[in-house]
Amino acid sequence: MRYLPHTDAERRAMLAAIGAPSVDALFRDVPAAARLDKPIAGLTLTQGELEVERHVSALAAKNRPAGSMASFIGAGVNRHHVPSAVDHLIQRGEFLTSYTPYQPEVSQGTLQYLFEFQTQVALLTGMDVANASMYDGATATVEAVMMANRVTRRGKAVISGGLHAHYREVVETHAHFGDFKAVVAPSDPSGREDLAALVDGETSCVVVQNPDAFGRLRDLAPLAKAAQAKGALLIAVVTEVVSLGLVASPGEMGADIVACEGQSIGNGLNFGGPHVGLFATRDKYVRQMPGRLVGETVDADDRRGWVLTLSTREQHIRREKATSNICTNSGLCALAFTIHLSLLGEAGFRRLAELNHAAAVRLAEKLDGVRGTRLLTETFFNEFTLKLPVPAAGVVDMLAEKGVLAGVPAARLWPGKPELADLLIVSATETNTVAEMDRFAVALEEVL
Numbered sequence: 001m002r003y004l005p006h007t008d009a010e011r012r013a014m015l016a017a018i019g020a021p022s023v024d025a026l027f028r029d030v031p032a033a034a035r036l037d038k039p040i041a042g043l044t045l046t047q048g049e050l051e052v053e054r055h056v057s058a059l060a061a062k063n064r065p066a067g068s069m070a071s072f073i074g075a076g077v078n079r080h081h082v083p084s085a086v087d088h089l090i091q092r093g094e095f096l097t098s099y100t101p102y103q104p105e106v107s108q109g110t111l112q113y114l115f116e117f118q119t120q121v122a123l124l125t126g127m128d129v130a131n132a133s134m135y136d137g138a139t140a141t142v143e144a145v146m147m148a149n150r151v152t153r154r155g156k157a158v159i160s161g162g163l164h165a166h167y168r169e170v171v172e173t174h175a176h177f178g179d180f181k182a183v184v185a186p187s188d189p190s191g192r193e194d195l196a197a198l199v200d201g202e203t204s205c206v207v208v209q210n211p212d213a214f215g216r217l218r219d220l221a222p223l224a225k226a227a228q229a230k231g232a233l234l235i236a237v238v239t240e241v242v243s244l245g246l247v248a249s250p251g252e253m254g255a256d257i258v259a260c261e262g263q264s265i266g267n268g269l270n271f272g273g274p275h276v277g278l279f280a281t282r283d284k285y286v287r288q289m290p291g292r293l294v295g296e297t298v299d300a301d302d303r304r305g306w307v308l309t310l311s312t313r314e315q316h317i318r319r320e321k322a323t324s325n326i327c328t329n330s331g332l333c334a335l336a337f338t339i340h341l342s343l344l345g346e347a348g349f350r351r352l353a354e355l356n357h358a359a360a361v362r363l364a365e366k367l368d369g370v371r372g373t374r375l376l377t378e379t380f381f382n383e384f385t386l387k388l389p390v391p392a393a394g395v396v397d398m399l400a401e402k403g404v405l406a407g408v409p410a411a412r413l414w415p416g417k418p419e420l421a422d423l424l425i426v427s428a429t430e431t432n433t434v435a436e437m438d439r440f441a442v443a444l445e446e447v448l
Contacts, residue, residue, distance in 0.1 A: 074427025126251025134277030137261025162212030224254030245353025290324030
């Protein structure tokens with residue numbers, strides 16, 4: 001049974017309207033080698049619910065959940081403890097089933113928590129204004145680049161080699177189809193890149209991650225001044241938002257736009273998503289900011305209330321002036337973020353950051369003492385890079401067999417770069433015990 005209601009005549013009419021000779025022509029951008037010319041071999045076309053459940057359960061059993069063993073995997077998605085109160089509250093029906101506020105003024109509860117979310121994000125990033133969430137850190141980053149293009153009326157983004165490879169790929173994809181340039185500096189774990197030298201009169205922005213994909217912390221202030229002196233904006237990307245509990249905020253260092261992944265607060269790993277993008281900027285750029293902006297006001301009876309102050313999005317009445325093609329937001333994930341951060345408070349958030357940094361320092365010292373390894377990252381928060389005497393990918397596989405998820409080989413993020421093959425990116429959080437770190441060090445020594 002097909003679930004598409006269109007008749008053959010209707011399909012022909014639609015294809016004629018868009019000038020396509022056939023449905024197959026709609027897939028011409030997909031390489032021929034990637035298309036199937038027949039059903040997948042061995043795949044049963046029909047199965048009962050019980051059979052499907054058994055099959056899917058067997059497939060799921062092949063996974064090794066991060067909580068099933070000592071995990072030191074980071075690289076943009078980090079394992080943190082989420083209080084049970086967070087899940088309990090977001091499971092309430094009025095939160096779990098509510099959707100994007102198309103009739104915003106009757107969604108006062110949703111608007112209020114998004115307003116609080118914006119306030120938290122602005123405080124964390126040291127910026128003037130934040131929006132009501134985005135999909136994730138990667139899409140927030142490319143939205144920041146396109147915003148910078150609008151603000152400066154230029155079309156070239158300079159990308160740090162230390163930007164997470166997946167974020168860079170998203171930017172490059174949008175650049176390809178969005179008619180702007182992305183100039184990417186080489187990936188150098190030593191951090192000896194001179195991004196200021198790449199900025200010219202066509203540059204709209206410089207995109208730099210802090211801590212970067214290798215775990216390095218840097219002072220962004222000199223780069224911000226150099227970029228702004230040539231009329232470009234500095235976009236600061238943060239993939240580990242817990243770092244903002246200790247590290248100077250991007251706003252303090254002169255950033256013009258900040259894009260973050262907020263998963264570490266209130267949200268589990270979720271097998272890679274959904275996550276929540278954070279986006280903040282300066283007041284003077286607010287009308288070019290993508291997504292929604294919730295504002296505070298008073299009603300006719302002088303009671304406090306909330307409205308959508310700015311919402312030039314593609315599905316609203318001013319769609320031709322939309323600043324973004326994002327059609328929704330990560331509302332439930334944003335609520336989880338807000339609840340968790342509210343439970344922590346400022347002192348608790350700083351303490352969480354201290355625990356993360358202390359755990360990373362302890363682990364780095366242990367692993368740096370293993371014969372044949374060398375710590376490459378001198379200044380870091382909770383993630384660092386180790387140089388191994390052998391390719392890291394094989395070491396990770398062997399450590400997994402010993403019950404340790406050791407980290408992410410740099411070669412997985414930057415394939416085709418043999419100079420990175422022996423680098424291992426390791427993360428430690430408050431969830432890692434001293435016993436787990438000892439086990440990691442012993443297992444690494446055995447494997448090497």
